[in-house]
Amino acid sequence: MEITIFGTGYVGLVTGVCFAEAGYNVTCFDIDERKITALSQGRCPIYEPGLEEMLKRNLENGRLQFTYDSRLASKNADYIFIAVGTPENEDGSANLEFLEDAVDQIGKYLSRDAVIIIKSTVPVGTNQRIYQKLQGIVPDNIQVKVVSNPEFLREGSGILDTFHADRIVIGADDNEAGRAVADLYKPFGRPILQTDVRSAELIKYASNAFLATKISFINEVANLCEHTGANIEDVAKGMGMDVRIGSQFLRAGIGYGGSCFPKDTKALEKLTEDYEYDFKILRSVIEVNSRQKQQLFEKARELFGNLQGKRVAVLGLAFKPHTDDIREAPAVELIARLIEEQADISVYDPAASGNAADLFGSRLYYAENVDAAIKGADIVFIVTEWPQITQYDLERFSLLMREPVIFDGRNCYDLANAESAGLTYVSVGRKAVNVNRNLENSRLRG
Numbered sequence: 001m002e003i004t005i006f007g008t009g010y011v012g013l014v015t016g017v018c019f020a021e022a023g024y025n026v027t028c029f030d031i032d033e034r035k036i037t038a039l040s041q042g043r044c045p046i047y048e049p050g051l052e053e054m055l056k057r058n059l060e061n062g063r064l065q066f067t068y069d070s071r072l073a074s075k076n077a078d079y080i081f082i083a084v085g086t087p088e089n090e091d092g093s094a095n096l097e098f099l100e101d102a103v104d105q106i107g108k109y110l111s112r113d114a115v116i117i118i119k120s121t122v123p124v125g126t127n128q129r130i131y132q133k134l135q136g137i138v139p140d141n142i143q144v145k146v147v148s149n150p151e152f153l154r155e156g157s158g159i160l161d162t163f164h165a166d167r168i169v170i171g172a173d174d175n176e177a178g179r180a181v182a183d184l185y186k187p188f189g190r191p192i193l194q195t196d197v198r199s200a201e202l203i204k205y206a207s208n209a210f211l212a213t214k215i216s217f218i219n220e221v222a223n224l225c226e227h228t229g230a231n232i233e234d235v236a237k238g239m240g241m242d243v244r245i246g247s248q249f250l251r252a253g254i255g256y257g258g259s260c261f262p263k264d265t266k267a268l269e270k271l272t273e274d275y276e277y278d279f280k281i282l283r284s285v286i287e288v289n290s291r292q293k294q295q296l297f298e299k300a301r302e303l304f305g306n307l308q309g310k311r312v313a314v315l316g317l318a319f320k321p322h323t324d325d326i327r328e329a330p331a332v333e334l335i336a337r338l339i340e341e342q343a344d345i346s347v348y349d350p351a352a353s354g355n356a357a358d359l360f361g362s363r364l365y366y367a368e369n370v371d372a373a374i375k376g377a378d379i380v381f382i383v384t385e386w387p388q389i390t391q392y393d394l395e396r397f398s399l400l401m402r403e404p405v406i407f408d409g410r411n412c413y414d415l416a417n418a419e420s421a422g423l424t425y426v427s428v429g430r431k432a433v434n435v436n437r438n439l440e441n442s443r444l445r446g
């Protein structure tokens with residue numbers, strides 16, 4: 001049985017490697033020749049612990065191969081996963097150009113019956129449309145079926161998420177094709193939910209939108225904590241202990257980022273517009289998040305007035321720890337505003353500095369570690385909760401900075417520790433500590 005993967009980005013690569021690890025023969029195709037060259041030499045362009053080792057192992061045992069030839073990839077495949085990107089259009093809708101191109105290639109070269117499995121996140125109705133399109137391309141003697149199989153892995157823990165998935169969703173309007181894809185997943189031994197195609201497509205968007213809702217909700221509660229003097233850490237803990245609510249995705253902070261939540265919430269909003277349905281909660285979730293991303297900067301403005309000429313260190317660039325991805329990262333928006341303010345900016349991130357350098361070039365100083373980033377700084381912003389930052393010795397802020405003023409968008413430190421280390425410490429949904437007296441009337445005084 002031959003499996004092919006179209007699109008060897010994060011999802012495609014993890015899928016390919018995991019199916020090879022599960023014992024299948026897998027061929028991965030991508031239009032990016034450099035990526036294919038690197039991967040076929042065992043070099044992983046994505047940062048994830050364990051991924052490169054698994055890639056190398058399956059290249060060596062011959063179960064995994066990479067090709068830049070779409071004909072070779074398509075012609076003998078029994079199952080073709082499509083995991084190409086579905087980025088955001090200007091109007092917020094999902095851009096399906098890459099998907100359409102992949103389907104054209106597959107349809108052109110398919111030489112035997114096959115099941116096409118769409119893993120990319122796509123709006124409701126897309127699988128059905130792709131099925132109809134393929135019917136018009138493939139010769140009459142070839143039977144092609146389309147199955148929706150949305151992906152729920154998280155960046156940085158894709159392998160773990162695949163082998164320990166809470167559920168595998170398979171949406172098929174053809175029972176036989178649905179069952180065949182369910183059989184494909186048997187070696188993973190995870191719970192499988194089979195639905196119709198449209199429900200599977202919506203499960204993906206609804207899941208991401210719900211998780212984003214939890215984050216925006218807790219961020220709203222955090223803002224309320226700042227007004228009322230309550231502490232968000234205790235409030236979230238108390239809420240999360242109720243198993244009906246659950247403790248996950250209740251970490252208040254500087255807002256959600258990454259390649260999925262921002263684009264998928266917007267694409268779902270666009271879809272609701274197309275159906276002339278007003279999904280009010282979703283609209284608020286998006287709005288709250290974009291306001292939350294500005295909050296840390298606004299707090300600094302409240303404390304300092306103008307930030308022009310200030311030495312500012314930004315700790316953490318990636319949208320979350322253990323990834324080098326800075327797509328829609330709160331740090332990117334913060335830095336853009338700091339540049340506008342003409343602040344003097346140094347940054348530190350254990351993995352994402354290279355990606356930030358591609359975006360901001362010489363406008364930033366890229367430090368090798370926290371010490372180098374904060375040396376001589378007037379202000380520190382914490383944007384990503386990497387262990388190098390959460391476990392940093394608080395005394396060193398006072399030692400190395402001009403004045404130890406920290407704006408923490410991830411609530412990394414215990415308030416009592418920050419206070420006793422003499423830091424002016426402003427976090428999210430908690431009382432600000434050691435904020436100087438001339439801010440008597442500021443909300444930041446907590």
Ligand SMILES: NC(=O)c1ccc[n+]([C@@H]2O[C@H](COP(=O)([O-])OP(=O)(O)OC[C@H]3O[C@@H](n4cnc5c(N)ncnc54)[C@H](O)[C@@H]3O)[C@@H](O)[C@H]2O)c1
Binds near residue numbers: 011030
């Ligand atoms: N990144 C995640 O954590 C994640 C998780 C779940 C679902 N998803 C969804 O999965 C899809 C892929 O996401 P990603 O993060 O892997 O994207 P990505 O942008 O990292 O990778 C997409 C890959 O597709 C390739 N490609 C584009 N057109 C192609 C074509 N015609 N044929 C073959 N390859 C082609 C690109 O060169 C690129 O390597 C998206 O729909 C995304 O929303 C992503």
Ligand SMILES: O=c1ccn([C@@H]2O[C@H](COP(=O)(O)OP(=O)(O)O[C@H]3O[C@H](CO)[C@@H](O)[C@H](O)[C@H]3O)[C@@H](O)[C@H]2O)c(=O)[nH]1
Binds near residue numbers: 154211259319320
């Ligand atoms: O309590 C929380 C949890 C997360 N976040 C932020 O939310 C964003 C997304 O985090 P996470 O969900 O861990 O990362 P992703 O890799 O983007 O994964 C999400 O998006 C993927 C792509 O669709 C889905 O497959 C996953 O199930 C879904 O968790 C990050 O900026 C986090 O900092 C918070 O602010 N508070």
